[in-house]
Amino acid sequence: MIKNTWCIYFSPSGTTKKTVNQIAAGIQKEWQECDLLAQREPMPELGPDDLLIAGAPVFAGRIPSPCAERLRGVRGDKTPAIIAAVYGNRDYDDALLELQELLEGQGFRVIAAAAAIAQHSIFPDVAAGRPDEEDLRQLQNFAGKCAKLLESLPQPGRPSVKGHAPYRAPAPVPLKPSADRSCTRCGACAKICPTGAIDPRYPQETDKERCISCTACIAACPQHARAFRGPAYKIAKAGFVKKFSARKEPEFFLL
Numbered sequence: 192m193i194k195n196t197w198c199i200y201f202s203p204s205g206t207t208k209k210t211v212n213q214i215a216a217g218i219q220k221e222w223q224e225c226d227l228l229a230q231r232e233p234m235p236e237l238g239p240d241d242l243l244i245a246g247a248p249v250f251a252g253r254i255p256s257p258c259a260e261r262l263r264g265v266r267g268d269k270t271p272a273i274i275a276a277v278y279g280n281r282d283y284d285d286a287l288l289e290l291q292e293l294l295e296g297q298g299f300r301v302i303a304a305a306a307a308i309a310q311h312s313i314f315p316d317v318a319a320g321r322p323d324e325e326d327l328r329q330l331q332n333f334a335g336k337c338a339k340l341l342e343s344l345p346q347p348g349r350p351s352v353k354g355h356a357p358y359r360a361p362a363p364v365p366l367k368p369s370a371d372r373s374c375t376r377c378g379a380c381a382k383i384c385p386t387g388a389i390d391p392r393y394p395q396e397t398d399k400e401r402c403i404s405c406t407a408c409i410a411a412c413p414q415h416a417r418a419f420r421g422p423a424y425k426i427a428k429a430g431f432v433k434k435f436s437a438r439k440e441p442e443f444f445l446l
């Protein structure tokens with residue numbers, strides 16, 4: 192019998208949250224949320240009778256570094272965990288394995304894993320509108336299997352997910368969002384930015400060294416002033432859409 196279910200996610204453009212919540216809704220009626228983008232301290236400690244459902248977006252084939260850093264503050268005690276790596280229809284490379292191994296190191300027992308597809312947050316024409324109805328149906332079906340598995344724990348073993356260690360080196364993304372003249376300097380972008388790349392006094396400027404292009408600032412801007420812009424973006428977008436538009440399906444791994 193599970194005492195408390197926790198949904199913990201890092202979700203700059205909202206699709207990882209949606210994915211994690213869909214899994215949770217197929218298992219429990221209620222759960223607690225920990226949004227790693229907003230919440231910095233204190234991180235929850237989970238016990239053996241709790242359940243963790245953790246989600247991370249895939250950035251350059253890896254978990255975004257602020258997400259990994261913040262997850263290292265979450266502790267389990269042989270706590271069962273279901274994990275999801277959410278990616279924009281290119282590939283998830285080593286991100287799911289990285290998430291699994293990170294949480295195992297934090298005291299969690301990963302019993303099931305999903306590599307789910309979502310609209311690409313830099314190139315939204317790719318996998319536009321996903322997770323869609325079919326994705327949500329598949330996630331619900333996966334959640335049903337997880338619920339059954341939770342009834343029959345403990346069981347030996349761990350799900351064998353795709354990925355290789357050492358993980359691929361995270362390639363920096365050269366495209367950075369900027370603000371146009373509709374910026375009112377409200378500071379919402381600076382407040383949400385996980386790397387401190389936006390100075391609240393000059394929110395129209397972005398520190399390109401610090402920015403990880405996560406898109407949290409784009410999603411948070413009430414004026415829709417922030418976006419990826421410029422000729423380099425347009426060229427990259429055309430190439431990316433051409434190469435990665437063929438629909439991929441989610442993958443699921445269970446004990």
Ligand SMILES: Cc1cc2nc3c(=O)[nH]c(=O)nc-3n(C[C@H](O)[C@H](O)[C@H](O)COP(=O)(O)O)c2cc1C
Nearest residue numbers: 202203204205206207248251252279281282309312
């Ligand atoms: C900086 C950055 C790097 C990304 N790298 C990848 C990638 O390697 N493979 C992929 O398929 N999608 C990639 N994506 C797309 C995201 O994984 C995808 O849009 C995800 O749904 C974003 O999650 P969120 O909505 O919770 O922010 C990347 C997105 C960003 C912002």
